[in-house]
Amino acid sequence: MSRATRTALVRDDRTLYEAVAGTAVGLSGVAFVVGLTALLGLVGIDDPVAGVGLSVALGALLLALGASVVGFGMASRFGFVDAAPQPSAGIVAAVAFTAIWGAVGAAASGAAGVGTGGRLALGAVLGGTAFAATAFPREDVGSTAPAGALAVLCGLSLLTGLIAPGWERALDGYNATLFGDTVVPAVVLFASLVTGWSAAKAYGGFGARGRNVGAYVLIYLVVGSILAVLVGLVAFVAAKGLPGLFNGFSLGGSGLVSWPFLTSGAGLTAEVAGVFPALLGTIWLVAGAVLFAVPTGVGAAVFLSEYAEQGRFTGAVEVATNGLWSTPSIVFGLFGAAFLIPRFGNQKSLIAGMLTLGFMLLPLVLITSREAILAVPDEYRDASAALGVSKWQTVRSVVLPAAIPGVTTGVILGVGRIAGETAPILLTMGGGVLPAKSAAPDVLGSFRLSASPPFVSNPSLLEATSALPYQLYALITAGLSGNIQNPQEYAWGLALTLLLVVLAFYAVGIATRYYFRRKLHQ
Amino acid sequence: MPFNTSQTGWRARIERRLTGAREFVDDTDPEALAVVTASMGALLTAFIGFLLASPWTAVPFGAFLLVTGYGWARHQALVARAISLAMTTVTLLTLGLIVVFIFAESIPAFRYETASVFGVSVPGAGMFTQARWDAVSDPVRYSLLPMIHGTVMVTTIATLVAAPLGVAAALFIAEIAPPRVRELVKPGIEILAGIPSIVYGFIGFTVINPWASGAFDLNGGSTYLFVGMVVGLMALPTVVSVAEDALTSVPDVMKDGSLALGATDWQSMTSITLPAAFSGVSAAVLLGVGRAIGETMAATVMLAGVPRISDPLVNVFYGYETLTSLIARGYGSANGVHESALFAAGVVLFVTVLCLSIGSQYIEARMRRRLGGAE
Numbered sequence: 001m002s003r004a005t006r007t008a009l010v011r012d013d014r015t016l017y018e019a020v021a022g023t024a025v026g027l028s029g030v031a032f033v034v035g036l037t038a039l040l041g042l043v044g045i046d047d048p049v050a051g052v053g054l055s056v057a058l059g060a061l062l063l064a065l066g067a068s069v070v071g072f073g074m075a076s077r078f079g080f081v082d083a084a085p086q087p088s089a090g091i092v093a094a095v096a097f098t099a100i101w102g103a104v105g106a107a108a109s110g111a112a113g114v115g116t117g118g119r120l121a122l123g124a125v126l127g128g129t130a131f132a133a134t135a136f137p138r139e140d141v142g143s144t145a146p147a148g149a150l151a152v153l154c155g156l157s158l159l160t161g162l163i164a165p166g167w168e169r170a171l172d173g174y175n176a177t178l179f180g181d182t183v184v185p186a187v188v189l190f191a192s193l194v195t196g197w198s199a200a201k202a203y204g205g206f207g208a209r210g211r212n213v214g215a216y217v218l219i220y221l222v223v224g225s226i227l228a229v230l231v232g233l234v235a236f237v238a239a240k241g242l243p244g245l246f247n248g249f250s251l252g253g254s255g256l257v258s259w260p261f262l263t264s265g266a267g268l269t270a271e272v273a274g275v276f277p278a279l280l281g282t283i284w285l286v287a288g289a290v291l292f293a294v295p296t297g298v299g300a301a302v303f304l305s306e307y308a309e310q311g312r313f314t315g316a317v318e319v320a321t322n323g324l325w326s327t328p329s330i331v332f333g334l335f336g337a338a339f340l341i342p343r344f345g346n347q348k349s350l351i352a353g354m355l356t357l358g359f360m361l362l363p364l365v366l367i368t369s370r371e372a373i374l375a376v377p378d379e380y381r382d383a384s385a386a387l388g389v390s391k392w393q394t395v396r397s398v399v400l401p402a403a404i405p406g407v408t409t410g411v412i413l414g415v416g417r418i419a420g421e422t423a424p425i426l427l428t429m430g431g432g433v434l435p436a437k438s439a440a441p442d443v444l445g446s447f448r449l450s451a452s453p454p455f456v457s458n459p460s461l462l463e464a465t466s467a468l469p470y471q472l473y474a475l476i477t478a479g480l481s482g483n484i485q486n487p488q489e490y491a492w493g494l495a496l497t498l499l500l501v502v503l504a505f506y507a508v509g510i511a512t513r514y515y516f517r518r519k520l521h522q
Numbered sequence: 523m524p525f526n527t528s529q530t531g532w533r534a535r536i537e538r539r540l541t542g543a544r545e546f547v548d549d550t551d552p553e554a555l556a557v558v559t560a561s562m563g564a565l566l567t568a569f570i571g572f573l574l575a576s577p578w579t580a581v582p583f584g585a586f587l588l589v590t591g592y593g594w595a596r597h598q599a600l601v602a603r604a605i606s607l608a609m610t611t612v613t614l615l616t617l618g619l620i621v622v623f624i625f626a627e628s629i630p631a632f633r634y635e636t637a638s639v640f641g642v643s644v645p646g647a648g649m650f651t652q653a654r655w656d657a658v659s660d661p662v663r664y665s666l667l668p669m670i671h672g673t674v675m676v677t678t679i680a681t682l683v684a685a686p687l688g689v690a691a692a693l694f695i696a697e698i699a700p701p702r703v704r705e706l707v708k709p710g711i712e713i714l715a716g717i718p719s720i721v722y723g724f725i726g727f728t729v730i731n732p733w734a735s736g737a738f739d740l741n742g743g744s745t746y747l748f749v750g751m752v753v754g755l756m757a758l759p760t761v762v763s764v765a766e767d768a769l770t771s772v773p774d775v776m777k778d779g780s781l782a783l784g785a786t787d788w789q790s791m792t793s794i795t796l797p798a799a800f801s802g803v804s805a806a807v808l809l810g811v812g813r814a815i816g817e818t819m820a821a822t823v824m825l826a827g828v829p830r831i832s833d834p835l836v837n838v839f840y841g842y843e844t845l846t847s848l849i850a851r852g853y854g855s856a857n858g859v860h861e862s863a864l865f866a867a868g869v870v871l872f873v874t875v876l877c878l879s880i881g882s883q884y885i886e887a888r889m890r891r892r893l894g895g896a897e
Contacts, residue, residue, distance in 0.1 A: 041733075170739075176839035177739035212788040219698060222690040223707060229755065230714050236729075237721065299609035307603055308610070317610055319883060320617040326809060326879040327872060328816025330846045331624065334868040337853065338623040343575045359616050366613060392599035413712070420718025423818040423846070427853050454580035469720045469819075476727055476823050495724050499717065506716040510709045 017072075017081040021203035024068050025217065028196030031061055032221075035188035045184045046165040055165055055184045059158025062188065065195040066151025072202035073144030077137075084207035089142030094135040097146040100194075102127030104150070111169065140206045143214075147198035154191040158184065193221075237492070237499050244486075244493020248272035261493055266484055267436025273484040275494050277440040281350070281431065281467040282501065284441055286419050288354025289361050294411055297365030301407075304366075305373045306395050324363040332360050333427035341428060350441055350465040353429030357418045364417065368410020372403040405516035409509050416505030420498060422469040431466030433474040434482050441465050468498040554597035558604045561589040565608060624872060628865035630858075635664055649866065655829035657852075657860040664863035666870060668829045672746065672844040673815060679750025679838065680757055680814035685807045687754075688761025692806070695762070696769035697791055708766075715759030723823035726752050731824060744826040744841030752824070753817045761810035768802020768886075769795055771893065801889035805882035812878040815846075816871060822847040845871050 038045050038054065049057040076083040088094075105126030106119045114122070134142045157163050167180035197214045204213030248260040248271065264274035300317070308314050336356030344352050376399050384394040432439060446460040466474075475482070475491045484490055547555065564586035571579035593601040635648030654663040691711065695704055730752070731743030738745075772795050780790040796803065825841045829848065832840035843851075845867045852864055 171839070173834060174837050174839050175741050179737065179739070182737045208786045208789055212786040215788045216698065219690050219694050222687050223694045223699075226687065226691055226714070226758070227707065227710055230710055233717065233725070236725070296609045296612050299606040300613060303603070303606035303610045307606065317613055319880060320614050322883050323876050323879045324613065324617055326812045326816075326875055327620070328818065328846060328875055330816065330818045330849050331620065331868050331872045331875075333853075334624050334627075334849065334865060335620045338627045338865070339619060343572060362613065362616065390599060392602050395602075413716075416716050420716070420720070422718070422720040423850055426850055430854075454577050455584075456580060469718055472720050472724060473819065473823070476724060480728075491724070495721050499721055502716050502718055503713060506709075506713050510712065 015081070017075065018203055020068065021072055021199050024065055024072075024199035025196055025203060027061065027065060028192045028199060031058060031065070031188055031192035032196065034058065035185045035192060039182065039185035039189065041181075044165075045181060053165065055158050055163075055180070056161070058184070058188050059155045059160075061155070062151045062191050062195070063155030063159060065192070065199070066148040066153075066155055068148075069144050069151065069195050069198045069202070070148035072199065073141045073148070076140035076202070076206060081205075083140060083202075083205040084209065085139040086207050087138060088136070089134050089139045091135070093143055094131050097134045098127040098131040100150065101130035101146065104153070139210075140202075143201055143206070144198050147194045151191045151195045154187050158187065163187065193218075196221075234499070234503075237496050240492040241494075241496025241499075244489040244491075245496050247489070247493065262497070265437030265439065266434035266482075266490075267438070273434070273490055274437075275468065275471065275497055276437055277435040278431070278466045278468045278471040278494075279497065279501075280440045281429075281465045282419060282469075284350060284443055284465070285353055285357060285425065285429070285467050286415055288351065289357035289418060290411070290415060292355060292358030293361035293365050293414075297362050298369045298407060300366050301369035301373055302395060302400070305370055306391070306399065321363045321366050324359075325367065328423075329360065329421050330423040330427075332356055333424040335359070336424060336428035345462045347462070348428060348430035348464040349462045350429060350443070351461040353425045353465070353467070356424045356428045357421065360421065360424060361414050361418050364414035365407075365411055368414070369403070369407045372406025372410065373399060375406060376402040405512065409513045409516075412505055412509030412512060416502050416509060419505060420469055420502045422473050425467055425470050426473060429467065429470065430464035431470055431474075432464075433471065433478050434484060435466045435471075439466070468494065468501065472498060550600065551597065554593070554600045557589060557593040557597060558600055561586055561593055561601065562604055562608065564589060620872070624865050624868050628862055628869045631664055631862035631866040634859045634862075646866070649863075653831055657856070657863070662859075664859070664866070666845070666863075666867055668831045669843050669845045669848045669867060670870070671831050671835070672825070672842055673846070675746040675832075675836075675838065676750045676753055676817075676821060676844055677811060677814045679747060680754035680817075681807070681811055683751055683754025684757040684761050684810045684814065688758050688806065688810060689765055689803060691758075691762045692765035692769055692803070693791060693796075696766045697787065697795060711759050711762050714755075715763075717756075719756060719817060719819040720823070722752050722756060723820040726820055726824040738839060740839060742826055742841075744824055745839050746832070746841050747838040749821055749824045749841055749844075750838070752820050753814050756817055756820065757810040757813040760813045761806045764806035764809055765799075765803045768799040768806060768889065771802065771890075772798045773893065798893065799889070801885045801892075805885045805889075808878050808882040808885070812875045812882075815878075816875055818846040818850050822850040827851050 034043070034054075035058070037043050043054065045055045045058075046053045048054075075081050076085060102123040104123075106123035109119045109122040130146045133146050136142070137145070163180060163183055165180045165184070167183065168177055170177045197218055200217040201210040201214040204210035245261055246259075248258070250258045260272035261274045262279060263276050264272060265277050266273040266275075304314055304317060333356065336352055336359075340352040340355055341348065380398050380402060381394055384398045385391075389397075441460045441463070443458065443460050446458050448457050448459070449455065450457060472491065472494050475487070475494065480487050480491055482490075564582045567582035568579055568586055571582060590601060590605065632646035632649075636643050636645045637648035637651055638644070639647050639651070649664060649666045652663065653665050653667045654661070655665050655668055656663055691707075695708055695711075699707060726748065730748050734740060734745055734748050735743035776794050776798060777790050780794045781787075785793070821844045825843055825847050827847065828842045830842050832842060848867055849864045852860070856864055
């Protein structure tokens with residue numbers, strides 16, 4: 001109550017305390033980023049920084065951060081600053097610090113050569129102390145003292161060289177050794193996370209607002225790292241794959257563009273080894289799966305949402321659809337191998353692959369189409385019915401056109417997912433490791449009519465055919481070697497091609513969604 | 523007495539159905555009815571022919587196309603309804619066929635691994651009561667325990683990665699992010715789902731495994747630790763999108779009430795949104811676990827492919843084999859009981875993931891009911 005009279009309703013002035021706490025959050029961020037670059041090997045942990053090794057400098061930084069975090073708590077506890085701490089830091093923080101300090105105790109005593117019993121005992125003692133220190137004092141102390149002490153401990157062990165660049169420790173019985181090169185960055189990453197959270201709480205003045213700031217810092221960090229991983233992955237594959245993808249690429253000449261990596265096979269006659277057969281195989285594979293799954297899925301969605309009464313049958317279909325959606329791809333592969341292969345000439349074939357992927361695509365199409373059809377407002381149907389239009393005419397001319405955007409988006413995203421699937425086609429479609437251009441399927445040109453059943457045949461549908469993801473797998477199992485000039489470069493080019501094909505589907509799907517949504521809101 | 527009433531109810535229902543069907547037949551144009559019957563009959567014959575692997579399958583299928591084409595031109599409404607019904611049954615049929623075929627193929631392995639449990643001989647018990655998988659040298663045994671151990675290790679690590687990060691990212695998208703940022707982050711996470719698993723595996727095989735081998739001085743580069751982290755990254759988008767759906771389905775009035783009482787955003791999230799969406803969020807985690815269990819290619823490429831249990835059990839620095847990688851690696855070269863044992867591994871996978879899926883659907887349905895009632 002007394003606080004309300006002292007503080008302004010809107011706090012727009014930056015006090016010194018907030019400035020220092022904000023700086024501590026920023027420095028923790030810096031330590032986190034430096035730790036990450038060291039873990040990825042972009043900088044060495046013994047690189048000189050201001051005359052000392054990086055690990056010593058980071059140790060000093062952690063020590064300072066830890067001390068200041070403890071200082072924030074004390075400043076608030078003894079009333080030097082204006083904060084709104086709650087009576088306790090809460091059970092979540094208490095459990096987290098118990099676990100952290102318990103692990104520290106066990107690891108430290110293990111490093112000192114104590115047996116299992118001793119390790120458990122020290123871990124329990126430290127964990128219990130941390131629990132008491134977090135849960136019992138007021139929040140400003142409870143959420144800073146254990147965090148600050150941890151950072152101080154980590155900082156001291158780096159500063160004194162207890163854990164230093166040359167440090168190593170074999171894990172007995174674990175077939176592994178820990179080195180300073182990985183442990184130092186890991187320690188820095190962890191300690192900076194803890195101090196960052198604690199300093200952010202201090203910045204918010206503890207209490208509800210402080211918890212808000214602390215949680216937001218962690219969540220922003222998580223989302224930032226996920227996006228960084230995504231961008232890093234795509235950029236990494238692109239950087240490694242571009243030389244292979246553009247091998248022998250030239251503009252001009254007879255065909256305007258000459259892109260041998262995409263237009264030639266990997267046979268002896270090919271000047272530049274290319275992925276044409278696998279690319280064509282993937283295109284046919286996707287086309288076949290779409291031809292099977294899209295009409296089936298959309299038809300089923302229409303029946304479920306327009307004709308069927310909600311009951312046991314629709315419930316069973318829904319459970320079956322969701323079950324199929326989460327069935328592992330390798331199980332679809334086994335199913336294709338047991339069900340389709342004996343019925344299509346007893347060997348791995350393009351059509352078996354198409355149908356297997358079609359079975360996988362079916363639940364995706366059904367779920368998204370059904371959502372799209374259910375999203376069509378009932379007013380549309382009522383208006384059509386009021387005009388005396390029959391049920392089917394309404395579905396055909398009103399409901400389906402209105403649902404097409406959603407259906408299209410769902411289909412494109414689903415296709416993107418199955419285009420990159422390897423496990424099902426590994427068991428059903430096979431194909432060569434480095435197929436020559438002559439191995440590319442010629443589906444349209446090889447339909448044959450015959451007088452005996454089954455009357456229509458197509459040998460190229462019944463042949464084992466390569467596809468991009470399968471070829472990448474086959475190259476890996478062949479040890480990234482083969483009868484071509486630069487197998488490594490070829491494999492990365494292949495990976496980039498596959499990634500681009502799949503991402504193109506996703507980009508088109510997401511763009512379609514945005515286009516239709518903006519049209520809808522106009 | 524209750525038995526009697528249920529029986530009469532049963533009869534009444536059948537009678538109602540029959541009357542309904544009779545009325546429908548009476549109301550419909552006889553020619554349309556004949557066309558639809560012929561078309562569905564032809565489709566059913568074609569399906570049976572395909573099941574029996576008969577070369578004559580093409581004949582009824584051709585007949586189906588002809589009759590349906592004629593019916594589409596003359597009696598579109600009825601034909602469309604019949605065909606969409608047939609398409610709906612395809613889903614049920616697919617699930618049924620998967621169950622029948624992979625179970626049927628796995629029977630020889632279950633028979634081979636018959637072991638007695640408490641004096642009763644149980645087929646397949648030998649897969650879970652001893653730990654030797656060796657398809658080549660005597661004694662030939664097909665224990666699935668090493669692979670189950672591998673799957674559990676990988677899935678546990680993957681869940682530890684995917685669940686907290688996924689829920690945090692879902693909270694960010696659903697509650698925290700300003701609209702512009704959300705429009706950027708959401709497609710980003712969808713794209714993460716689109717990166718093919720073999721590309722992850724390729725990066726793992728060429729970059730992570732060699733790095734781990736050096737950084738931890740390993741005997742070979744395969745580790746459950748890093749396979750689990752990669753698989754966790756792959757399961758992450760599933761967790762994010764399902765959890766985000768659950769969080770956004772919490773009615774705004776509930777959050778607004780909390781904010782109007784002066785709670786901070788984080789307080790509203792932890793005490794209103796998350797508890798209300800708890801079932802949905804746990805369903806998301808379950809589905810993520812299912813994805814991690816079924817993930818194949820990254821595990822196949824990154825693991826060593828030795829069916830053995832690591833020692834000590836929790837040693838994450840070994841990377842032997844999971845159920846999925848066992849199938850992917852072994853399928854081409856296996857035959858006889860060995861091949862059948864791979865199908866048995868598939869059965870274990872399928873049943874586990876199906877249970878997870880049904881469990882998460884049950885949880886979600888419960889949440890929808892509860893939120894519906896609260897509104």
